[in-house]
Amino acid sequence: MSQAHRVVIVGGGFGGLACARGLKRANVEVTVIDRRNFHLFQPLLYQVATGELSPANIASPIRSILQKQKNCQVLLGAVSGIDLETQSVHIDDRQIPFDSLVIATGSTHSYFGHEEWSEQAPGLKTIEDATEIRKRILYAFERANLATSEEERRAALTFVIVGAGPTGVELSGALSDVGHNMLSKEFRGGHPEELRIILCEGQPDPLGMYPPPLVKKSREELDRLGVELMTSSMVTDIQDDHVVVKHGDEENRIYTRTVIWAAGVRASSLGKIVADETGAETNRVGKILVNNNLSIGEHENLFVIGDLAFLKNEAGDPLPALAPVAMQQGSYVANLIKDRVSGNSGSSKPFHYRDRGSMAVIGRYAAIALVGKKKRQVSGIMAWFIWLFVHLMEITQFRNRLMVLFLWGWTYLTRDRSARLITGKLPRE
Amino acid sequence: MSQAHRVVIVGGGFGGLACARGLKRANVEVTVIDRRNFHLFQPLLYQVATGELSPANIASPIRSILQKQKNCQVLLGAVSGIDLETQSVHIDDRQIPFDSLVIATGSTHSYFGHEEWSEQAPGLKTIEDATEIRKRILYAFERANLATSEEERRAALTFVIVGAGPTGVELSGALSDVGHNMLSKEFRGGHPEELRIILCEGQPDPLGMYPPPLVKKSREELDRLGVELMTSSMVTDIQDDHVVVKHGDEENRIYTRTVIWAAGVRASSLGKIVADETGAETNRVGKILVNNNLSIGEHENLFVIGDLAFLKNEAGDPLPALAPVAMQQGSYVANLIKDRVSGNSGSSKPFHYRDRGSMAVIGRYAAIALVGKKKRQVSGIMAWFIWLFVHLMEITQFRNRLMVLFLWGWTYLTRDRSARLITGKLPRE
Missing domain, CATH: 3.50.50.100 (FAD/NAD(P)-binding domain)
Structure with missing residues (x-):
């Protein structure tokens, strides 16, 4: 019996979760890795800052969200390295092997050089x-x-x-x-x-x-x-x-x-690790330039989605850093992987963002x-x-x-x- | 016009709040001082520790609770000293004068000398x-x-x-x-x-x-x-x-x-300050021995209520450290102060805990x-x-x-x- 295709998703935000859910019925083994044990509904974060909502109102444990998805496991940890040779990511001294890797760690704020x-x-x-x-x-x-x-x-x-x-x-x-x-x-x-x-x-x-x-x-x-x-x-x-x-x-x-x-915003710190290991280009805030199917350079099984990815739409404008973009990208990559696993390589249409406003x-x-x-x-x-x-x-x-x-x-x-x-x-x- | 009688209550727990509310219709000026801006419903704290409830479910801002009480103001701060000569308490470099003082700062945990x-x-x-x-x-x-x-x-x-x-x-x-x-x-x-x-x-x-x-x-x-x-x-x-x-x-x-x-538990740190300033006796965990009307020693306008107070019931057993005890003590002191302010000094019955279970x-x-x-x-x-x-x-x-x-x-x-x-x-x- 051959082993199921292993998909490792780093980041349990909008993009990562959409990807994991998109693989629900696929014959793959999904591992979602996040530094935090919860998914955060970031659009309402400002209401926690002003005391209108509590943290638990806008955050849900990733384990609860994915509890029913049989082909998915969740690991709590910070990815410290990516090893292309062994095709694995590192959490502390553990190695997690992958067949496909999806990076969805988003962005953080930037002080334009004024970290003080x-x-x-x-x-x-x-x-x-x-x-x-x-x-x-x-x-x-x-x-x-x-x-x-x-x-x-x-x-x-x-x-x-x-x-x-x-x-x-x-x-x-x-x-x-x-x-x-x-x-x-x-x-x-x-x-x-x-x-x-x-x-x-x-x-x-x-x-x-x-x-x-x-x-x-x-x-x-x-x-x-x-x-x-x-x-x-x-x-x-x-x-x-x-x-x-x-x-x-x-x-x-x-x-x-x-x-x-x-x-300002800048790419999350995993961005640099990915760029160093793959030789991918980055933009001025460290976001990773991706191919139109969201893979990086020649690495067909490495994907970057969401706020960490830099991609232009058909009109030449960069896609906005919004939850719907990340979610559509997550679903897109999930479908791409499903197609590949089932040997159906026909659907190689590039990613297209359906802007609903x-x-x-x-x-x-x-x-x-x-x-x-x-x-x-x-x-x-x-x-x-x-x-x-x-x-x-x-x-x-x-x-x-x-x-x-x-x-x-x-x-x-x-x-x-x-x-x-x-x-x-x-x-x- | 003579100034209204000033009651300062230190601590916004069960005892302090009951006292403030008991003075609602009295001709006094109430000041509630607490280090925290919220009242905590401690009996359910363990459910926050196990992730069943969120902090905001068992805590309410003291300002909200007392918002409608016209004769009451709330101050956020830690009392660092009590001055009997000027009849005032200190918050940082501010002095808050009182005519009656109610201390209700409760207890904290004790490691029996093993603070490490x-x-x-x-x-x-x-x-x-x-x-x-x-x-x-x-x-x-x-x-x-x-x-x-x-x-x-x-x-x-x-x-x-x-x-x-x-x-x-x-x-x-x-x-x-x-x-x-x-x-x-x-x-x-x-x-x-x-x-x-x-x-x-x-x-x-x-x-x-x-x-x-x-x-x-x-x-x-x-x-x-x-x-x-x-x-x-x-x-x-x-x-x-x-x-x-x-x-x-x-x-x-x-x-x-x-x-x-x-x-173990021990008295909150204000207990020592009170004991030093008033010469009040303390028990082995630092709780303050109070008179049967909850005042301290000869100081008729100084009261200690709740977990910080040590008092025995009619049978000679110490009163338990429970919310109902603190609440009844808060109401008792509020009534005592009201009687004094209105010149009705007849009701000098000692505090009696009605144990409802x-x-x-x-x-x-x-x-x-x-x-x-x-x-x-x-x-x-x-x-x-x-x-x-x-x-x-x-x-x-x-x-x-x-x-x-x-x-x-x-x-x-x-x-x-x-x-x-x-x-x-x-x-x-």
Whole structure:
């Protein structure tokens, strides 16, 4: 009896899980390897950062998700090397052999060479990032409450968010809502009128990937929420008690105790290992250039999918770093492997991304969206409901879907936010 | 206009909150000070440790709880000193003046002079303790899954819980349930038959505060759950890869990777500050001996309530460290202060604990309980339902009550445990 074809998938995000599930009925042995024991629904991570949802509401153990899939096993571990000669990946001192390898470890945030800023300005990629940011936000309100001078209080109530892409916009909108609400209802002398949320963007516009009418809408919504938008503005320094923002020739010092980084991304660290071992080309942020069937160079059984892969669409534009792209790529590679295993090598069509639209939420009942193939522009409460519906449908597990629906309903009806816990070590003065 | 009487309450646990709420309609200014921004429902903490509930399900921000109470403000901070001369408490460099002071900071765990064990054997008192234990438990299963030798796997699947009081018994029962379930359903080759849960107790019996028939029941239930009970057994050493247990003259070495401390308690650190400043007597674990109206020595406006207070009942037995005791003491002191403020000094009856019973849960559908004034003994599924009902009724906030009911229903119907996230830093080899 010949051994079944072994597929090793590194990364249990949207791409990796889609690939594993796509192989459900195939005659293969699937191994999913991840450093974490859970899949994270990243589009809602900002709601953990603002205390609207708990970590468990947007994360599900990978073992639970794949529990019923008989041909699949899950390993917890960090891949430290890839060995093409023995066709295996390394976890610590263990070797896991593969016949096909799918790398789907995504991206992390980048400080554009200013790694020293990571302490003062945490980014938002992991559950730990989100609970750290939640702690800093909530602690800033407490610090303002304890402040003995107006200066100190104003600095504590000033928040700077760097980067006005979807994450930065979502965060500032939610922070405005949470902040005004808490300061007026839960603090005696909370000074909600002193709350400043400054959203800083190097480009001329927020959400620059959207068409001008939607960008205009998002500017209006941010304004309505009291978010101060500084475009064409670069952050040039971040210290414990202030940031420096450069706009043209003018440099401004903003006194703040809370800075959140929502600017650059770069490839996850496995990217470099893959590039070194395979000789694959990478782009400027370390993403791996893949063939149009998502394999790397001459290595027909090595695939890179999701945020770690760099691929252009038919029009020559790079594919966006979105969950639907990763999921479609995961399914595509699963089908390719199935075809190869069953000896059906006819279906060698290149990967094609079916763009069903994209959206960004701005605040309560406000979002912008491009819907469907025709990219119809929608904004306001209608876009918000589309956003809500799409995200609820996408949440991986049934239980979490119910739970998130329940929590959202509750939160929006009552503005109650019980997930607002300051956990971990408290910051020192 | 004379200033309102200022009541400062240190600690937002069961006792502190009951006191604050008892002063709701009084002509006083209440300040609640806590190091954490949330109230913790400690009786369910063990369910966070086993991944059945999330931190936010058993914790509520103190600000939310007291949001509607107009005469109450909340301060986040650690009290570093008490100054009787100026009648104020210190938070960092701030002084908070009081007319009445209520100390309700509870207890923490004690290693009986073996503080070096805290690293290998975390206790279960805080949310961080619970997520740390959850991480260790889940990581142990993953370690067993990755083990390259049977020895290594068996050590990873051996859990030692020190102390068979309510916490130790609850933890071992829940761990047995979670462990057998996960190993058989979610791991390929999970070896549930190798799972060992050893519950170690220095006394001759588990749950020794209960009458013999209930102790017998709890032994039977633990046995049914496969928990290995070692009574009259002292832990004499804890290392990274083993513990040493002494039973009579016999010393046994147990190879294990996960040890949980559920043995001793001692007074919280504010206890020493209070004792030093007031000259109050303390018992052997640092609890403060209080007068029968819960004040300290000659200090009529200084009160200690809850776990930090040491007081005997009419029969000469120390009051148990239970939430109902703390809550009744909080209400008692609130009434005392109200009477004094309104000049009604007649009601100087000593504090009397109305014992409505107590209970301990052992596992799924199994508990023991003493119910009502007559202390009727109940065990098995009936006691479990009483336990469930009482805890649901006691959970502080409406939202959490609904949420916990929903989660429990779901968990018990499906055995799904989505809160099983390994967060924080992963342990090194």
